[in-house]
Amino acid sequence: MERILLLLGLLRQHATHGYELTAFVEGAMSACVDLKKPTAYFLLDKMAASGWVMVQETREGNRPPRKTYSLTTSGEAEFQRLLRINLAAFSLPKLSNDIGIAFVDAIDKAEALALLQTRREHLLTQMNQTQHAPQHAGSLQLLIEHQQYVLNSELAWLDTVILRMSQVAT
């Protein structure tokens, strides 16, 4: 549902074909969005079948033909509907990645600290990637800002855990 909203929102800004769409999502938005090519093509088909987008095939020379999608009136309506639902809702993804944290005390303190340092480096790598992400127009940029904000706060939390742990007796 978020993915449909995303595709409708992007197509609303300007009509494009699937390849360009997925290239943009997997490129410039890869830091905060996960949408693979087959899923995108599948959803675009579905959206066309639902009448939310119009398809127009174009062929430039001998290149593989493009299917250019553009929002219909009912597509705009669906976008507005999904947008309202999404903005009003809030749900944290449970069971994210820290089940391990719940059982840290099952292993040696020194090794646990080393593992958490590795985790910390992965986090830093992701922060780095996010900072090198290209600038976006308007509220699209909020997505990236949020991602950066979350990574920052996760780093702060991890550091308090590491600190607490290194102070406690083995």
Added chain:
Amino acid sequence: MERILLLLGLLRQHATHGYELTAFVEGAMSACVDLKKPTAYFLLDKMAASGWVMVQETREGNRPPRKTYSLTTSGEAEFQRLLRINLAAFSLPKLSNDIGIAFVDAIDKAEALALLQTRREHLLTQMNQTQHAPQHAGSLQLLIEHQQYVLNSELAWLDTVILRMSQVAT
């Protein structure tokens, strides 16, 4: 994989049957973990087939028989393996719930602010539930603390977005 780690970790603390396990997870841990009964039963079967747990059936009177699971040596080894992988890794769930944020500017400022207020209330409700969650032993408690920390930081972020938006011209 996180779910297997969770089940192994809980069974390591003390052997139980599926019903009690799922009752605990869906009750005391419901704030930070999502694991439904059928999934749990399915995974317990799988874990037994993999030799990570031993099954012992007991029947009390005319009650439905219980299958009590207890960790084997290879189960403990698998737990240790998964724990190390999980602690060292880090990955944020992408496309969480704020695709809508990316398209806020597609709707009227006043309505957007109202929708975000609704979102804020959902957030507060979740914070409330988390604060009423029972205390856990040892590092299990860290899971809940993290959840509370994340909710707090999400609230702070949402408030900056609301503030920024209410200051900007329509």
Added chain:
DNA sequence: TTTTCCATGTAACTCGTTACATGATTTC
């Protein structure tokens, strides 16, 4: 000349959920 890019898809698979089935037993 081999790799990468363009452009679209299909098929098989994994993982998890929802809804349902069963049947005795305690609680209201």
Added chain:
DNA sequence: GAAATCATGTAACGAGTTACATGGAAAA
């Protein structure tokens, strides 16, 4: 007497991923 609790599962479904297929064109 009806509803909730105990205790385990099955079947159908949905959403998304990976791996693969195709085939020309541009770049290295």
